[in-house]
Amino acid sequence: MSGIRALRNRFVDAPDSLGERFRAARWERFRSCFPAISKMRVVDLGGTADNWLRSPLRPRHVHLVNLEAHPAELPDWISAEIADVTDPNVPDALGQFDLVVSNSTIEHVGGPSQRRRFVTAIEKLAPLHWVQTPYRYFPVEPHFLAPGFQFLPLAAQVRLVRHWPLTHSRPANAEEAMDAVVNIELLTRAEMRHLFPRSVILGERVAGLTKSLTAVRTRP
Incomplete structure (x- = not known):
């Protein structure tokens, strides 16, 4: 493993990495x-089987919905399909x-329009x-693990x-690089509050700074 790859592994990917601790x-x-998670039927939008297999929690059942292919072999408590929930027909x-x-x-x-469709799907699929x-x-x-990257011109x-x-x-060419950056739009707290007005917006903090936001609804 190269020194640079080892550095990323240390921060993000390895079992003892900072990312794994987060x-x-x-x-x-x-x-x-969600203390009753073991009794819940969960739909995971954009999730992977590996994430749940490594999780310390096991819901009653997890259904994965993603645009990418899923593993052919899954345990009986995990099912999966390839679908786009921003398609209005899919949530139903x-x-x-x-x-x-x-x-x-x-x-x-x-x-913004696609994010609104995504939120509409979430509201249809479950009360929590x-x-x-x-x-x-x-x-x-x-x-990209790059300081200030999101504030640079495209x-x-x-x-x-x-x-x-x-x-x-690493993208192989300029076209792949453009696809990589334009398909990520990081959100602010104001945007999350706008999209989820009836939810609690939790902040995950690192060294006193907010690292991520989570919209949570624990009651219908």
Whole structure:
């Protein structure tokens, strides 16, 4: 493993990384918000089987909805499908659940109209939700681990992402780099409050700074 890759692994990917410690703390906060999680049917928008298999929690059932392919083999308490919940026909076809979970997905669905469709789907699918997203004003952009990246002009982002050593998967060309940066729109606290007016907006803090925001509804 190269020195740069080892550095990213230390911060984000490894089992003993800072990122894994943040995820463990987030699961504990999640458990405190939904103590009856073991009895709940959960739909996870944008989630992965690996995330739940590594989780210390096990709901009654988890249904994964993602645009990417899922593993062929899943345990009997996890099901999955490829679908886009911003398509108005999809939420009705999915049915009803006890809880919607979505981690680091709403910032990828598109502009304001697509985010509104995403929230509409969440409201249809379950009376309770946990919707987490990185905070726009945290000084380090979380996808690329680049300080201040989200505040740069678009052209500068495209140039930087092709050479920045801590990028998870470095784009092969300018077109891939553009796709990588325009498909991420980090949200502010005001935007989350606007999208989820009946939810509590929790802040996850690191060194006194807000790192991520979570819209939580624990009661119908």
